[in-house]
Amino acid sequence: MRTIFALAGVVIKELYRRKDFYVLFILTIVICVIMASVNIFNDNQIVRYLKELCLLLIWISSLVIAITTTARQIPAEREQRTLLPLLAKPLTRTQLILGKFLGCWLACGLVLICFYVFFGALAASREHAWPLLSYFQAAILHWMALGVVIAMTLLGSLVFAAPSSNSTICFVLVATILCVGRYLDAVALTLGEPLRSVIYAFYYAIPHVEIPFEMRNLIVHDWPLIGWKFIGLDILYLLAYMAIFLVAACLVFRRKPVN
Amino acid sequence: MSVILKTDKLRVEFKSREFRQSPKVALSGLDLEVGTGEVFGFLGPNGAGKTTTINVLLGFVQPTSGAAALFGIDVRQPIARQRIGYLPEMTYYYKFLSAEELLRFYAKIFGLPRNETDKRIAQLLKLVELEHASKRQIKTYSKGMQQRVGLAQALINNPDLLVLDEPTSGLDPVGRMKVREIIQRLKNEGKTVFFASHELGEVETVCDRVAIISEGELKAIGRVSEIVAQHPSLEKAFLEVIGYKPQLA
Amino acid sequence: MNPARTLWLLLVVLFVFSFDLAAKLQPQFQSIESTRRQSGNFFSLLLGDSSKIFANSFFIKADEYYHSGYYPTIFDNNSAFQTPHIAEDTGAVASHNGGEEETSFMGPPRDWIDAFGRNFIPNRHTHLDEGGPTDDLSESSQVREILPWLKLSAELDPENIQTYLVTTFWLRTRLNKVSEAEQVLREGLRNNPGNPQLFFELGRIYDENYHDIARARNIWEAALRSWAREEPDVPQSDRLKMTLENFDDRFMFEQLQTSLALLEEKSGNTAAAIARWQQAILAAPSTADMQQHIEDLKHKLAEQPSPASSK
Numbered sequence: 033m034r035t036i037f038a039l040a041g042v043v044i045k046e047l048y049r050r051k052d053f054y055v056l057f058i059l060t061i062v063i064c065v066i067m068a069s070v071n072i073f074n075d076n077q078i079v080r081y082l083k084e085l086c087l088l089l090i091w092i093s094s095l096v097i098a099i100t101t102t103a104r105q106i107p108a109e110r111e112q113r114t115l116l117p118l119l120a121k122p123l124t125r126t127q128l129i130l131g132k133f134l135g136c137w138l139a140c141g142l143v144l145i146c147f148y149v150f151f152g153a154l155a156a157s158r159e160h161a162w163p164l165l166s167y168f169q170a171a172i173l174h175w176m177a178l179g180v181v182i183a184m185t186l187l188g189s190l191v192f193a194a195p196s197s198n199s200t201i202c203f204v205l206v207a208t209i210l211c212v213g214r215y216l217d218a219v220a221l222t223l224g225e226p227l228r229s230v231i232y233a234f235y236y237a238i239p240h241v242e243i244p245f246e247m248r249n250l251i252v253h254d255w256p257l258i259g260w261k262f263i264g265l266d267i268l269y270l271l272a273y274m275a276i277f278l279v280a281a282c283l284v285f286r287r288k289p290v291n
Numbered sequence: 292m293s294v295i296l297k298t299d300k301l302r303v304e305f306k307s308r309e310f311r312q313s314p315k316v317a318l319s320g321l322d323l324e325v326g327t328g329e330v331f332g333f334l335g336p337n338g339a340g341k342t343t344t345i346n347v348l349l350g351f352v353q354p355t356s357g358a359a360a361l362f363g364i365d366v367r368q369p370i371a372r373q374r375i376g377y378l379p380e381m382t383y384y385y386k387f388l389s390a391e392e393l394l395r396f397y398a399k400i401f402g403l404p405r406n407e408t409d410k411r412i413a414q415l416l417k418l419v420e421l422e423h424a425s426k427r428q429i430k431t432y433s434k435g436m437q438q439r440v441g442l443a444q445a446l447i448n449n450p451d452l453l454v455l456d457e458p459t460s461g462l463d464p465v466g467r468m469k470v471r472e473i474i475q476r477l478k479n480e481g482k483t484v485f486f487a488s489h490e491l492g493e494v495e496t497v498c499d500r501v502a503i504i505s506e507g508e509l510k511a512i513g514r515v516s517e518i519v520a521q522h523p524s525l526e527k528a529f530l531e532v533i534g535y536k537p538q539l540a
Numbered sequence: 541m542n543p544a545r546t547l548w549l550l551l552v553v554l555f556v557f558s559f560d561l562a563a564k565l566q567p568q569f570q571s572i573e574s575t576r577r578q579s580g581n582f583f584s585l586l587l588g589d590s591s592k593i594f595a596n597s598f599f600i601k602a603d604e605y606y607h608s609g610y611y612p613t614i615f616d617n618n619s620a621f622q623t624p625h626i627a628e629d630t631g632a633v634a635s636h637n638g639g640e641e642e643t644s645f646m647g648p649p650r651d652w653i654d655a656f657g658r659n660f661i662p663n664r665h666t667h668l669d670e671g672g673p674t675d676d677l678s679e680s681s682q683v684r685e686i687l688p689w690l691k692l693s694a695e696l697d698p699e700n701i702q703t704y705l706v707t708t709f710w711l712r713t714r715l716n717k718v719s720e721a722e723q724v725l726r727e728g729l730r731n732n733p734g735n736p737q738l739f740f741e742l743g744r745i746y747d748e749n750y751h752d753i754a755r756a757r758n759i760w761e762a763a764l765r766s767w768a769r770e771e772p773d774v775p776q777s778d779r780l781k782m783t784l785e786n787f788d789d790r791f792m793f794e795q796l797q798t799s800l801a802l803l804e805e806k807s808g809n810t811a812a813a814i815a816r817w818q819q820a821i822l823a824a825p826s827t828a829d830m831q832q833h834i835e836d837l838k839h840k841l842a843e844q845p846s847p848a849s850s851k
Contacts, residue, residue, distance in 0.1 A: 038399035042385060049387040049428075072688050073711060073720040080605060081688040112383040117444060120349045120377035120454075121400045122369045173660075214657055215615040217650050240653055247660045249609035255662060255673045262659040290351040 039131025183277035435466035595697030739763030
């Protein structure tokens with residue numbers, strides 16, 4: 033475990049020493065502040081459009097950070113040959129995968145804390161309320177969804193040679209799931225065989241990370257808290273997908289030549 | 292003198308990516324034994340199988356047949372690598388870390404206690420003469436400094452066996468001299484060094500025994516003094532063993 | 541010839557050509573500019589005709605906010621949402637909504653993923669002015685949240701009258717922002733000069749909120765005049781006939797005349813009120829009550845001592 037945490041520590045250091053996060057965070061703040069400064073019929077209590085915009089930017093930024101950070105981990109180790117001294121240590125390939133995953137996931141968790149604190153402050157500046165439990169529910173499911181995306185990207189980084197192709201494929205796949213994932217079964221119903229079965233299979237196979245994404249609406253429009261039972265079930269569902277992708281990544285990496 | 296590194300009829304074949312091409316034999320029946328406290332030079336022309344041998348010893352490549360062991364443990368077991376240090380050729384370490392952070396990271400992988408880590412890092416930075424730059428990020432280092440950081444990381448666990456793959460390649464004469472001095476010092480401390488190189492002069496200076504391989508096969512093995520005694524120089528011996536005939540008389 | 545010299549020469553020729561072209565095109569460009577300045581704003585210039593599509597989607601977005609996010613997508617049954625409820629509730633547009641609003645447009649869950657996912661999305665039909673998801677009527681001013689999207693929609697499609705009417709309704713009736721509502725209407729009139737619907741709403745603000753009867757009368761009369769100007773080549777009698785054949789125009793005509801009639805009654809000008817009611821009756825769908833009211837007014841007028849007899 034110590035080894036895995038050591039590897040994770042390096043990934044976290046990499047994130048906060050690179051400029052990606054700062055650029056996206058500052059961009060989010062600037063866009064939100066500009067939008068907040070717009071005078072809408074002299075009413076300074078209008079907040080939901082700002083909350084929606086801010087949450088959307090948080091999702092986009094976090095996905096960009098998660099996918100780009102994860103996609104370069106193993107290829108960079110290979111390219112710069114740091115994989116060799118690393119694997120020459122008493123370290124298994126499974127530990128390496130887990131360490132990289134944990135590092136990216138924890139780093140994204142830290143990123144989310146920063147973003148959600150800003151989101152909370154932005155919302156509180158207008159509506160003078162801190163629905164912390166709602167924000168916690170949104171943030172924890174967001175983090176879990178990022179975990180699935182990170183595990184998937186890590187697997188992709190072992191399958192596809194170039195980080196750019198992996199990133200592009202992951203972005204397209206995640207964007208598709210977020211936009212139409214929930215309706216694929218409805219789409220399948222309108223199609224004939226064999227396309228119907230293919231779309232159905234895809235619908236049941238994909239990780240439904242759009243569930244936390246669509247939860248934004250509840251936060252934006254101040255809906256009551258979701259039952260903790262459902263939150264727990266969704267966490268378990270997303271953890272299962274993380275495990276599936278990680279096991280697949282370990283299996284692929286075991287057969288992969290180091291150089 | 293106990294045997295630290297042993298290969299037994301080691302054979303490695305790589306499947307060809309081209310259709311109906313027979314597999315490429317990288318190593319064929321390699322038998323090596325390296326004893327405690329030896330500095331062992333592993334020589335061969337490019338593509339002879341030196342790096343493949345090291346990759347097998349470090350568990351990066353699975354042998355097609357035969358066996359390899361470190362400290363009597365099969366190299367496929369991660370524990371076999373607990374007491375070794377490895378310096379690969381041309382490695383660019385994590386640019387965003389400082390030398391101290393890099394060494395601390397590798398120390399954690401070995402599970403070294405914190406106080407021992409601090410002591411060890413201080414010793415190694417002094418050994419590789421990087422104390423002044425220990426807090427600077429590695430991306431600001433020269434090539435020679437990066438190579439010395441690599442040497443320091445290879446020594447973080449105070450290994451009994453050090454595997455060096457072309458440790459002086461790409462370095463200027465001063466850099467080479469420094470690396471050579473460090474190897475000499477390790478030799479004096481009684482460490483075992485397995486040293487793959489093209490630099491025959493270097494090998495002649497620091498090694499006790501050498502092995503010469505060519506096309507995946509062991510061509511010669513013995514003490515440096517024995518090999519040099521039969522030829523005008525190690526270079527001549529090397530060229531003769533690998534079967535090179537000069538074009539110009 | 542020296543290649544460098546050729547390039548320099550080419551550069552000079554191109555510069556002279558561009559200058560000549562610019563000098564020739566400048567007058568035409570100015571005329572285009574002036575048209576643009578009249579017709580639109582930054583968004584319209586940027587997006588062209590597609591800005592209307594965006595405007596419509598932002599209008600729908602406002603309706604989605606009105607429902608606190610509970611809204612059908614293209615994959616759901618949207619028969620109960622054909623006409624945005626924010627517009628339907630104002631009475632500014634005729635409703636085309638069918639089906640039962642309270643029944644979920646999503647239908648029964650299709651599978652376990654769909655059923656589970658519904659716990660994470662808005663799943664109840666509520667309206668912001670009725671308290672939204674909390675059903676707390678004291679929070680009815682939350683309806684302000686629809687305003688940014690309406691503002692954006694109006695900026696993207698400044699010729700859409702419905703947007704101004706809906707915005708004004710919510711500002712004036714639910715948020716008590718009368719001066720802002722007036723500004724919206726004036727903006728609408730700047731973009732759509734002489735529009736009778738906008739005039740009518742502006743008149744209502746002066747009548748109901750500012751209690752300025754004189755200005756309300758002026759505005760409504762201006763509305764009737766501008767409506768009459770819409771077909772300048774058609775004689776007045778034919779224009780009235782044409783108006784009464786069109787449902788929306790007929791409704792507008794009746795509203796303007798009725799409002800003016802009530803205003804005259806309020807001012808004590810019974811004779812003028814009778815004249816307005818008689819105009820309104822031409823467009824009214826049912827005339828019995830109105831006819832009775834006219835008779836009452838005539839009776840009242842007859843009972844009034846004339847200024848000459850009182851002398």
